Amino acid sequence: KDFSPAIVYDFGGKFDRSFNQSASEGAARFTTETGTAVREFEITNAAQREQAMQQMARRGATIIVAIGFTQASAVEKVAKQFPNVMFTIVDAVVDLPNVQSVNFREQESSFLCGMAAALASKTGKVGFIGGMDIPLIRKFALGYVEGAKFVNPSAEVFQNMTGSTPAAWGDPTKGAELAKSQFGRGADVVFHAAGATGIGVMQAAKDSGRLSIGCDSNQDYLHPGSVLTSAVKRVDVATYKAFLDAKNGTWKPGQIVLGLAEQGVDYSYDEFNRAVLTPEMKQKIDAAKADIISGKLKVSEYKVQ
Amino acid sequence: METYTLMVLLLAATIRVATPLLLAALAGMFSERAGVIDLGLEGKMLGAAFAAATVATVTGSAWLGLGAGMVTAIALSLLLGFACVTYRGNQVVAAMAVNIMVSGLGPTLALAWFNLGGQTPQLDAAGQRFTAVVWPWSQSARETPFPGLLYAELLSGHNLVVYLAAALVPAAAWLLYRTRFGLRLRAVGENPQAVDTAGISVTGLRYQAMIISGALCGVAGSYLSIAASSGFVRDMTAGKGYLALAALIFGKWRPYPTLAACLLFAFTDALAVRLQGVALPLVGVIPVQFILALPYVLTVLLLAGFVGRAVAPRAIGVPYSKEK
């Protein structure tokens, strides 16, 4: 039987300049490297998740990658119906013999970004802008705050959420406004975890001569010299690896948690931000990174009680 | 001192947030004064935002982008006119249709043309966007809180569209109350028969109003994609068109009160941003969702309480026909 990979993106769609996009890059890499096309689907309503996975399975998909925590219940259902199909879900845990759950310790990379922010800040005030107030975003926020305080215990962190409808992930105007508001209060570095809204955040930072921190994929290239770093979450690697393992027969079910140690999350450092992320900063951040990897430094994780 | 600075900054934010609202509300004022309910503000703005970003990307000129935004919004406005004025269709339904269609069409075309999903490429190069116009001596003026800070934050440092919007309020008032066109426009929304018997074309006037409405929506939409942010993102109007309409009603279809309403909504929004996560006396930290809902709650309260029965232009919503 032919090897046939498939992927289901979440509401944001595969071009959300965030983790769906990152996943699609992983899929694209797999396609270019192996020449095997990946069947894709972007959902528009809740019922489509299940339908899309079922259809993919029925049409002979060997492995289905589901992006995003909202897909958990659909994966659970469909995986039971198709025990011979491999499923990989990102950002959630589904405990079934044919499901691989990939999760990230986002708090670790955002901790490093919080450090970078506090190190770069001249005012001791830094900002965080989230899309919607949901656990995942709180997870980012919590790590960020800890990182900032780790560097500067008296650091002030302003936090804002964009909205409470899914429109919150795609409102760059509001993002820009939130950033400007935080700048007005004295913040000079701002970290976004808000999908396309973040584009506005980063633009505002550029326009106001402040620094921003990207999220999910490496966004340093967007405004060289204005983006301090990015909290990178290698959904692309996870996706790519899931496909590749499945193709090579090395795919295994069970839980995979990717943190700094596994290079599943990281902060970015490249030619675009070399000018702003100074060697001293980098040195301090790298030290903390090593401590986190070695377990010397514990970053707390937001838990829904 | 702290509160003074805070107020100044809040007001500066208010101005920025109010700009697209104001432009859209003024747009709505023209069409509604002519007797056409304009729920289509949202779609027209969105269409303009898309066109402006696209053309600015391709040509590298913000001005051409603005022009394209205006042309697109005017075209959508004319489509509404075609449905509502010429074919006397239901105005609310036509507007909803246009809003839905545009919300799909923008991302579809963006995907086809740029292959970046529902978005246009980031506008980066100089001249592709309207950026802040910094007035002379703003930087040094900032040192002296009063009036320096006011000057630097409130007057200076906005983009061109903001100043344009501000200038449009007196311009709109002048057009509406001091010109022949304004007189006729106000008349056609009150009693189209009177206009018709006076030998003036009701249809013609309504189309003119739709064109003006389109042009203003075009500016509003362009503001979103090539001034306030840098590119088009799907559904980036995020309900601003509806909020503008509420402001228009709250402003009783008059330019200056509408300006005040827009400023009030914007101020609430700016304040809501400040209140996120802040512990308030007595109530403590209010959950962010409720703070985010504040402008909407305020709108409802205002409509319910202070505005009471706003008297709309009398002929609004009723397609005109001689032979009724």
Add this chain to the structure above:
Amino acid sequence: MSTPKQLPRWADLILLPLVGLAAALLLSCGVIALLGESPWQAMRLMVDGAFGSQESIGYSLFYATNFIFTGLAVAVAFHAGLFNIGGEGQAYIGGLGAGLVCLWLGHWPFWAVLPLAVMGAAGFGAAWAFLPGLLQAKRGSHIVITTIMFNFIASALMTYLLVNVLIKPGQQSPETREFGSNSWMPFAHEILARVGLDFTATPLNLAFVLALGAAGLVWVFIWHTRWGYALRVVGQSPEAAVYAGISPSRITIMAMLLSGALAGGLGLNELMGSQHRILIDFPGGAGFVGIAVALMGRNHPVGIVFSAILFGALYQGGSQLTFDMPRVNRDMVVVIQGLVILSCGALENMFRQPLTALLGRRRKSGEGRS
């Protein structure tokens, strides 16, 4: 509306919407061609995707169930002269009502949970429509604006509840725990299996029957009860209503309550029937689609059922289209919907005039209600 020349009733009810639909699809074909795909192929995929198999039929009808509820909601308000754009928010909150019942009483037998869940959905939906109705009736606040605002407020409230209160502990996704399986709506394939029929597993469930029942009740209510009569009088002429001793403000509130209750029905299908948990943004725009559905269905329950099925098919066929045609993305389906609303709703007079000329040599005078 008493245009001198009139279309025969059958043409007005059936032919005109079909012509509008055809025009919308033709335009859509144009856009699809622009995208470099074959329109013919696309239309075939859509039709096949909507009705070509048991699965597609099941999904089409599943979506249609949502649209029947929201379409009826819009129509009832419309008969009272109100434009309820708040179906989305009312469905959201209505679903909360149904969901809470299922969460608390999910272990009860289904026959005991169902009526309570229906009451929960209707009650919560109605409650969310009450305030806009009241403000319209007593303060004259523009119902179009207030219902739009209430959609936003509903979103905020639900996000708050799902993130802070109802979320299943230890979970990322802002959704509740799964309802007790007793409270799940029986699926169509389960019901059919019991009578020995084989049907592919789809989310289509008992709520479809409830929706049809709601349509029937609305029909009886609007045209065969004194309250429906009063509601129509208010919608047609508030002055005549006052003359007849019918209080327009009371009817306004009643109509909005009813409208909200019907919108709440969406939760029965989407949550109890398919998702089995409350999750963020589950109405997914069905409240807005309801406007188009009601319009195309001429605000008549029978018409609404048919146009809901049409829109359900558009949804399902559209998702099939995006599945099989990579260059046609999900937004294209939104464009098609917009075009359908435009040509069937707003531009219907454009088609009416030539149609009337075509058909209307001899005008049949004398029609009952319209």
Add this chain to the structure above:
Amino acid sequence: MVEKITVLPPALELRSISKRFGAVQANRAVSFQVAAGSVHGLIGENGAGKSTVMNIVYGFHRADDGEILVNGRPVKISSTQDAIAAGIGMVHQHFMLVENFTVIENVMLGVEGGPLLAEGIAKAREALAKLGKDYGLDVPLDAIVGSLPVGLQQRVEIMKALHRGAQILILDEPTAVLTPQEADQLFRLLGRLREQGKTVLLVTHKLREIMAITDRVTVMRQGSVVAEVETKDTSPRELAEKMVGRSVLLQVQKGPARPGAELLTVSNLEVRDAQGVMRVKRVGFKLHGGEIVGIAGVAGNGQSELLEALAGMRAPVGGEIRFGGRDLVAEKIDPRGRRELGLAHVPEDRLRVGVVTSFSAQENLILGYQDHENFNRGLLMNNQAILEDCARKMAAYDVRPPQPGLRIAAFSGGNQQKLVVAREVDRAPTVLLVGQPTRGVDIGAIEFIHQRLIGLRDAGKAVLVVSVELDEILGLADRILVMAGGEIVGELSRAEATEEKIGLLMAGVREEKT
């Protein structure tokens, strides 16, 4: 004079104008001439097609066929603009004014004289002052039109036409809203216009006016011209017969009234309108069984509000309405409750209030009685009973066509009114309130409706008739109350009432209470 007319071409000539609205042939080959410098009357029953033909002349409607000549030259009038350019002005039956504009803004609309208002206003002010002097048209230029009394609004309309340089002035039913005295003023104004060489075309269905002021008169019936005569050569009776097409009774036939017990007592009633203006001021009167009481007055003097308050459609701010031993005001009894107590109401504005135009006749015949047990069976409505009830009433009241399922909008005005009267009268209410019983109704139906009202009176019930048609009040009422400025300014028995006396009272000239 006579010579001049023969020399000059007619100011306006219509040749074979036809117009059809769907099934209705509103004008059928209408031809007539209007001599320059004359006042020409156009008369016909409601629905005869008078307004339609005038709207065609004014370019508001387009004729299907025919030709229009102005001063002997054919002109193509395809829009209002063309008509204005040809020197034609029109004062419509329903005023075409923007109510929240000032007088001067209304007059300027369409002839602003430049893209900016300021200079135009100055020029218009000058021109209007001159017009005012020439014709004695005195109007406060800066007043908001909506706040002016109708008489003044009409002058604004006339000013509008004159300001646009009208040589031919068409007035469509100008006196319907005026007191007899105001009407006389208007006629004097028309006289002055004629002296200045303008041509006036007066559309009306009131014979008195035709006889009083016109030089020549054209009679229309069912869309066609049926006669054209010199006014001095004709008589009211002849004109009436030409209008209707048969001999008519200009007088209502009825026996003497036999007033019985007091059925309805109103005291100190005060009512505000929707804008909060006090429209009814401390009104009190009694209704007895077996009498018809008429309320006369110029439209807009509180009669409508009074009627609505009595019917329960509008809450009074003070006073009492005692009926059947109850105080309707204090108990806040709604129209439905009042109907149950035996107080029925035929409203003034039939189309807007009395019926739901999109409903069938059968549905309209339960309006106000929708909760009645006869029409309901448990939770559901009893459609069979409703249908039978409607069919029976249609037969009894000679409604044509007798189709209960037909939409009410498809019935003629007279038949619509018969349906409303059937609904309200058939139940033999103790007291019947009737507003404008025959507005927009042809003579045949008028006779029928009047007979029904008299029948109710003779059965010992009380009828209160509000009408702006003095003839109707004088014909029907046994006792007449006159309202002006929201008050009852006089009460006259039928015997002592004359048109002049009532007219004076209507104009607000008070005399000693009788």
